[in-house]
Amino acid sequence: MKIRHRLSLQFTVISGIILTIVFVLIYFLSVQYVRNSFYKLLQVRALITAQVYLEEDELTKKKFREIEKSYRQSIPDESSNIYDAGNNPVFIEKIKHDWPPSMLDIVRNKKIHRFTYGDEYGLGMFYPDNQGDFVVIITARNIAGAQQLQYLLWILVIMFCVALLIIFLMGQWYASRALQPVKSINRQVKMIRSSNLHMRVQQGSNKDEVDELASNFNELLQHMEQAFEMQRSFVSNASHELRTPLTTIIGEIEVTLHKERTKADYIQTLRTVLDESEKLKIITDGLLQLTRVDVILTEANTETIRLDELLWEIQEHWRHKTPPLTIDVQLLELPEDAGELTIRGNRSLLLLALQNIIRNAFKFSYNHPVSTTLTAGKEGLVLSVSDQGIGIAPAELEKIFLPLYRADNAHAFSGYGIGLSMAQKIFEIHRVHVTVSSTLGQGTTFNIFFPRSQKI
Structure with missing residues (x-):
């Protein structure tokens, strides 16, 4: 996989993790907010219910009608229950729940008690009155809140997918732009061969890691160029040093074989060949020693x-x-x-x-x-x-x-x-x-x- 695609995927994964954390946090905070809002609504409904049925004789006619009008704006699947101090129901609306005495005692102790009942939310409120102390329990389903949360969930999922797609495309563009100097270096490097080691990679002006890479590569090219020059010089010098005694040996032998020679001439030729052969031996021994010098120093040999x-x-x-x-x-x-x-x-x-x-x-x-x-x-x-x-x-x-x-x-x-x-x-x-x-x-x-x- 190319670096551009890998960077884009990594950037997308990191962004996806961050978005997931943010969106999950948003969703759960929204769930908490919707739940608290609904409990507050149930608390208002419990108070209105108590005022409608327990304080009708104590309120003015106008005030009572306003409270009664608010009471008629019920919540879906709302059910109201009022109990006296003896745990006897004094008012039941729609559905009678068998609330155990322990539940009623909890409401009396906590004054306001929130709970869930199946798929419904419930709230119990302690309501003191001149006629006695009462417990009001309201239950209802939060249909509107559930719809809002579902709608929010779909929005977050769609936004998450769209955001990831946009992030990936932007990552591709950004990675391609960021790696453009590297591509330029690659194009220039492909053009460099042993025949044109004098060429150098063009460096930018940003003084960043890419420029450092180009600078290091240019230094490597310079060392390679010097090494090639040294190799050419070595081959040239070696050819010259080896050719001289070989030429002398071949010439002496050819001249000697051209015609019959005396014993002294043969001896002189052999001496010349021996001298030149010794030169060749000295040169080859020296070259062999050069290769043996490349040792690694350790504590044992130092x-x-x-x-x-x-x-x-x-x-x-x-x-x-x-x-x-x-x-x-x-x-x-x-x-x-x-x-x-x-x-x-x-x-x-x-x-x-x-x-x-x-x-x-x-x-x-x-x-x-x-x-x-x-x-x-x-x-x-x-x-x-x-x-x-x-x-x-x-x-x-x-x-x-x-x-x-x-x-x-x-x-x-x-x-x-x-x-x-x-x-x-x-x-x-x-x-x-x-x-x-x-x-x-x-x-x-x-x-x-x-x-x-x-x-x-």
Whole structure:
């Protein structure tokens, strides 16, 4: 079921429940009102009956005729009974009811007593007179009231059905109008394909949830577009890196097979093929490692790591190389609590990521000293790795983390563009943010931010 129909039905059901409660309340209040009005009428009739038959000698002739005229305007199926203090009937009109003495005593105690008798309403009234104390009991059917209530019931039922129909149609119109922006987004989304990911969903100006949905979807499209661009770049770079050694291998073999060669020529060809095959193996192993880096960190495969100790370990590693390489380690704004220098993560993966960045720093600076600075702040730890190498062009800064991507000025150096991609993936799974700043011919700085609220 579409949202428009579901909203209309839900709105109709809710309105129907409210209308039902209101109409039922109206009906029962009307029933109570009609019943009270009829009892008041019976009370008036009881008083008139008593005056007509008990006080004829005490009223003026004119007053008596007015009361008698009112008495003649009887109620349908009205029956009047008057009893004296001894429970003896002194006046019976139409029908004599065998009212038990207990009923008469209740009337004497309560003065006015309302009751029902079958489908009739009854009222008993205590009437003191100079001739004695009497009990007047009137019974009658409220035919007019029943007709009014039945008429009211039909009106309420018809109004309920008509109101529900109107509410449903208005709900359809309102839901359709309210969901119009969503329909517009759906139409625009249907037009977006992998070939036109640059398109964006048009946002409104209401700043509501629909606009938020459109904004989030546009952000998703932007990430998808970047992912597709990265994929195209990866395929292009991978094709280039794999094609070069394959072309060399095929060319060497074709030239060697063109004519009979000496033993030395065959050995040289095999050596060339072996070298290029090793390059292919290095590239494929690097790509395989990239896929294995996508792990999920848990308490089982992580530990508490002190970054300053990790830097000393890396410094010692490069110091024992041949030739030895220098890493300058600086610790700034150190906290009093050494525990604030710790992070939670996988030690081997973080060591691999940092070593890849420092290895590149040495390689592209012709093994000049590399400086590292660890700064402790309120929001976390910042590790800066700086070199004095060839630098990176501004247009290529965003691409250096792509697999198999190499900057234009890096082709003179050995490598395949895998180390930084692997480091970036390791930092991502540790929720570590990396920024890069560089100047051509002067050097590059990697700023690695470890948040203090880091959770695994």
